[in-house]
Amino acid sequence: MIAAGTAMLLCAVGLTACSGDDGGGGGETGGKVEMTFWHNASTGAGKTFWDETVAAFMKDNPDVTIKVQAIQNEDLDGKLQTALNSGDAPDIFLQRGGGKMAAMVRANQLLDITDLISDETKKLIPEGSFKANELEGKTYAMPIAVLPGGIWYSKDLFEAAGITDTPKTIDDLNGAVTKLKGTGVSPIALGAKDAWPAAHWYYFFALRACSPETLESTAKSMEFTDPCWLDAAENLEAFAATEPFNQGFLTTSAQQGAGSSAGLLANHKAAMELMGAWNPGVIASLTPDEKPLPDLDWFAFPEVPGGQGEPGSILGGVDGYSCSAKAPKEACAAFLNYIARTDVQENYYKAFNAPTVNTESQKVITEPYLKSVLDAYNAAPFVSQWLDTVYGQNVGNALNVAIVDLLAGKRDAAGVVQAVNDAAAKA
Numbered sequence: 001m002i003a004a005g006t007a008m009l010l011c012a013v014g015l016t017a018c019s020g021d022d023g024g025g026g027g028e029t030g031g032k033v034e035m036t037f038w039h040n041a042s043t044g045a046g047k048t049f050w051d052e053t054v055a056a057f058m059k060d061n062p063d064v065t066i067k068v069q070a071i072q073n074e075d076l077d078g079k080l081q082t083a084l085n086s087g088d089a090p091d092i093f094l095q096r097g098g099g100k101m102a103a104m105v106r107a108n109q110l111l112d113i114t115d116l117i118s119d120e121t122k123k124l125i126p127e128g129s130f131k132a133n134e135l136e137g138k139t140y141a142m143p144i145a146v147l148p149g150g151i152w153y154s155k156d157l158f159e160a161a162g163i164t165d166t167p168k169t170i171d172d173l174n175g176a177v178t179k180l181k182g183t184g185v186s187p188i189a190l191g192a193k194d195a196w197p198a199a200h201w202y203y204f205f206a207l208r209a210c211s212p213e214t215l216e217s218t219a220k221s222m223e224f225t226d227p228c229w230l231d232a233a234e235n236l237e238a239f240a241a242t243e244p245f246n247q248g249f250l251t252t253s254a255q256q257g258a259g260s261s262a263g264l265l266a267n268h269k270a271a272m273e274l275m276g277a278w279n280p281g282v283i284a285s286l287t288p289d290e291k292p293l294p295d296l297d298w299f300a301f302p303e304v305p306g307g308q309g310e311p312g313s314i315l316g317g318v319d320g321y322s323c324s325a326k327a328p329k330e331a332c333a334a335f336l337n338y339i340a341r342t343d344v345q346e347n348y349y350k351a352f353n354a355p356t357v358n359t360e361s362q363k364v365i366t367e368p369y370l371k372s373v374l375d376a377y378n379a380a381p382f383v384s385q386w387l388d389t390v391y392g393q394n395v396g397n398a399l400n401v402a403i404v405d406l407l408a409g410k411r412d413a414a415g416v417v418q419a420v421n422d423a424a425a426k427a
Contacts, residue, residue: 033064033331035091038080039321041352044285049351057338064331066092073255074194077393084109084324087109091327092335095141095320095333097132097386099219104322110140111323116333117142121340129357132318132385141320142336143357144348147276148316149200149379149386151358152283152369155295157271166299175301177244179411180271186246188207189270191254191261192407195400197390198249200219200274200315201239202403202416206232207313208304212382218408221389222424224417228296228308233406233413237306240407244248246270262286266293274301275315277373278387281353292353298369313382317389318357399421 032423038053042048047070054066076094083089095101097417104110117139118128122246125143133141153166161180167173180187192198207215210228218224246252246264253260254275262279264270266286273279284292303311321339323332338344346360348354355370356362366372377383388396402419405411409421 006213016253021209031063033328035064035066035328035331035335037066037068037335038071038076038090038093039068040071040076040094041072041383042072042288044281045351046281049347053184053344053347057335061155061331061334064335065218065266066335067071081393087326089324089326090331091324093324095133095322096389097141097320097385098316098389099396100389101140102135103324104394105135105140109325109331110135111325111327112140112325112346113142113333113336114139116329116336117187118337123338124342124358124360125340126357126359129318133320133322137368141322142340143320144151144339144345145278145316145319145320145352145354145373146377147315147354148314148373148380148383149204149274149276150298150300150314150376151272151274152265152279152296152298153272154265154293155297157183157268157295160303167302170235170302170304172400174242174244176272177242185268185417186264186270187272188244188246189261189264189273190245190249190402191343192245193252194251194254195404197254197261197275198384198407199388199400199403200386201238202232202251202406203315204274204301205235205239206387207301207315207384208232208309209235209307211308212310212313212384215387215390216385222391222395223392224420224424229417229420231307233416237401237406237413240357241414245407250404252395254378258286260286265296277370278319278352278354280367280369292359296369310381312376314377314380315384315386315387316377355384391420394426395420395423 002232039050041050050068058064058066081095084372129146130139133143162178162185163179169175179185180303190197204205209232210226213229214226255262257263258267261273262282265273265287279295287293321336340358340359342358345356345358346364349356349361349365355365355374388400399420402411402416406416
């Protein structure tokens with residue numbers, strides 16, 4: 001149950017419903033405020049969480065109406081970009097960060113919430129989590145969940161294959177793949193139909209091949225000229241040649257149904273999947289009883305010899321929520337502070353089975369695999385967001401498509417780098 005109390009917060013930040021003044025804009029008339037809210041939890045406990053959270057917020061604040069729209073994850077970015085460009089954006093929406101967020105800031109499409117974050121929220125969320133949603137010292141989204149990537153696996157299937165230790169190096173992973181093939185299950189599930197899951201493999205090979213300085217400088221220059229980019233593509237090409245993925249991976253979706261890559265792991269048809277820390281919740285929704293997979297565990301992406309990456313570095317996003325530039329400022333900021341509260345964040349964790357950013361809410365996390373994710377994330381010498389987020393939508397999409405082409409045999413490693421450079425030149 002989500003506790004009450006946001007009416008005080010709304011008054012504190014000056015919402016017109018409390019003061020009687022008309023702040024104007026975004027549906028704010030005569031003290032009444034209307035907002036629209038887009039998120040990507042289109043099914044299950046996640047959708048229920050957002051419906052209940054919004055309802056609780058509106059009950060505390062009867063002068064605020066929020067219309068919720070759940071959009072399938074793969075459709076969200078495109079629909080959002082169209083809405084932003086048309087000037088008809090939702091007031092509140094999921095924010096990926098990185099180059100995608102930077103493009104929205106340059107287009108004056110986001111509300112600067114730097115001075116609208118409550119002191120209580122600042123106490124509960126570490127500064128590092130806010131960094132993922134900052135640009136030039138200003139904050140444009142409220143962080144909600146920290147979602148590092150790594151390999152999710154079935155302990156039962158590993159045991160059946162005689163795998164006693166989780167892979168620490170790429171050679172170890174190749175050895176595990178060979179053992180799993182002998183048991184008749186797919187070693188690794190991959191939903192390449194959605195492109196970005198396939199590209200995750202390249203992102204991690206690039207994290208191992210490229211130095212942190214190269215990854216960061218490339219985000220500024222948008223020139224993929226360092227040899228490490230080619231090395232990463234060649235390493236992925238060599239790994240894919242061992243045929244580690246499920247049959248038909250090019251036409252398999254990532255998260256939709258029992259036949260998706262997450263569904264294959266959920267139903268013990270595959271032993272591993274490379275994915276972000278939202279995966280346990282997705283897997284749980286696809287098991288036969290729609291409950292968490294009892295033997296699920298996690299390990300960090302293996303180290304790859306010969307690269308310039310810092311050992312232990314990790315990739316992952318920090319999911320946040322932004323207000324559009326035209327949103328009712330005080331009401332939108334009050335909602336963002338509300339979803340950062342400890343009780344709301346605890347409910348978020350329970351619904352999504354994913355690690356939250358609120359440090360108090362992290363105390364209720366019990367799953368060993370989520371604790372392992374947080375430990376690896378906190379110990380990482382370098383953390384990068386997903387590369388399609390870092391380099392923006394145009395370059396990111398080109399990268400994702402190029403990796404699918406590589407895995408399909410339609411493009412070689414050099415062709416991947418060429419495709420990304422070509423897209424960068426047009427951006």
